[in-house]
Amino acid sequence: MGYGITIRVRGEYALFTRPEMKVERVSYDVITPSAARGIIEAVYWKPAIRWVIDKIHVLNEIQFTNIRRNEVSKKASESEALRRMNGSNEAFYLSATENRQQRAAMVLRDVDYIIQAHFELTAKAGSDDHEEKHYNMALRRLRNGQYFTPPCLGTREFGAKVELIEDGMLPPSSLTGSRDLGWMLYDLDFSNQRDIKPLFFKAEIVNGVMDLSRVEVRR
Secondary structure (H helix, E strand, O other), X not given: OOOEEEEEEEEEEEOOEOOOOOOOEEEOOOOOHHHHHHHHHHHOOOOOEEEEEEEEEXXXXXXXXXXXXXXXXXXXOHHHHHHHHOOOOOOOOOOOOOOEEEEEXXXXXXXXXXXXXXXXXXXXXXXXXXXXXXXXXXXXXHHHOOOOOOOEEOEEEEEOEEEEOOOOOOOOXXXXXXXXXXXXXXXXXXXXXXXOEEEEEEEEEEOOEEEOOOOOOXX
């Protein structure tokens, strides 16, 4: 296992959308491993390393609430973008006002997680890509509150407060016993860019902890 970090992630609202919900957005009960990885990558990411989520601690009781959100009903097409890249001078934009629509969403509220993760060097690592170098850079950015993109809890409007835990003292969870959360999105398989596959696993929380070190991932 590579160098590891422990962070605390909190926010007023969170939305980790279930892919089976096609119209209205409904969140998973807890943060997904891919969303947890996205928060860390928002702080520090390089092609030479790959972050792996080891454990997720759920500190607060799982609570849902219903809200309505403004969304756009369509997105700019790839073909339209290619036309501009090939020399077209037509205006290229998507009017949020003209394409706005309201959708209901069932979101989480008052979320508080501890994320334990480590990174491994990838095939893109060069001769100067040492684990200690990337580890120290990640720690420095976390200590200084720096990030490449604002970390969020599922969607950009739900910002995340990220803190580094260095003393090893983890806050206790309010959850006890075992909870079966069913099938949850683990990550996306990008090995074939033309056919990106979702990966799922059977999620379970035991005394507030989701242990991801031994999960069985399925397509």
